[in-house]
Amino acid sequence: MSSTSSNQQTALYCTMAALTTAIATYHITKTLTKKQEQERALKQANALSMEKANKTKSQIDKGLPPGTLTEAMKIDQVYLWELEDLKHRFPSTGEGIENVMQVHLPTTQAARRAALKASMATRKNNKAKAGTPYNKVIGEKDAIIADPVRKPNGTTVSRAYIRAGPREKLHFNPREVRAAIVTCGGLCPGLNNVVRSLTNALFHLYGARKVTGIAGGYKGFYDPEYPPIDLTPEVVEFIHHQGGTFLSSSRGGFDL
Structure with a gap:
């Protein structure tokens, strides 16, 4: 009996060892297969990426945009x-007035204000220098x-x-132009910033000498109760901090 029991135990151990080996072999094989599949997929992706890059380069060399037609x-x-x-x-x-910026502004706010004041003083003294071309x-x-x-x-x-x-060229001479800005109809956020930017652009980019704000919308063109406002960079410097419209507005209009 003892010999039979010992043989059964040995057979059981062998079976368990074989099963463990089979399971380990399965997992190792599965891991290796998965790794090989990942490497193969990576190679395919790299090949496709290289093919796409070469195709894109070829299209660009021909003056065509990248992408698929x-x-x-x-x-x-x-x-x-x-x-x-x-x-x-x-x-x-x-005829053929070259369009150049009349002043080159520094990046810092303090230096920008100093440059603007110097630009205004120079312009008043009729000693304006050559402007900066647009990029x-x-x-x-x-x-x-x-x-x-x-x-x-x-x-x-x-x-x-x-x-x-x-x-590239201007139709009117900015130094002879009398510009007018009017806000009419319903209002939108940031309108004062638009008035401010237009005024600054007319003075500093185009060199205009006279910018008028039409008060009260289109009424300001004909109603004496709404006198015009002289706009300068100093006048509009902080109006973007206010709500509404610095020039005021009204609905309706007339045939200019």
Whole structure:
């Protein structure tokens, strides 16, 4: 009996050892297989990434944008909306006036104020120096697509607007221009900041000498109860801290 029991125990131990070995072998094999699959997937991803990078470089070298060409979305016709331009109604006061910034402003606020005051004093003494060129000017026919969101197999007709921004040449001589700013209708947040920025741009970028604020909206053009306001960089320096509109507003208007 003891010999039989010993043999059974030995057989049981052998079976357990074989089972343990099989389980360990399974897990090791599974881990190695998973690692090999990950390495293979990584190689495929690297190959695809390299292929895409080479394709992108090839497109860029040909002057094409990166990405995949799709035939489902395209624009065949663009209708340009052109706003009425004063230069179409009035002759130029000087052919080919170069559009340059009349002052180069430092980055710190204290230095900027000092530069602005010096610029104003220089301009009053008629000793203005050559201006600073813009790093980018806008072409006369540069446009922005109005509806850039496209759908596959959608319309191929779009519209565009003439782009705003500094042009290479000016139609009017800024030193002879009398500019006016008016706020009318309903108000929007930040309106005083717009008035302030327009005034500063007219003085410091274009060299204008006279900027008038039309008070009370369009009423200020004809109602004596709303006298105009002389706008200067000093007058508008802190108006962006106020709510509403520094010039006041009204609804309705008249035919200018």
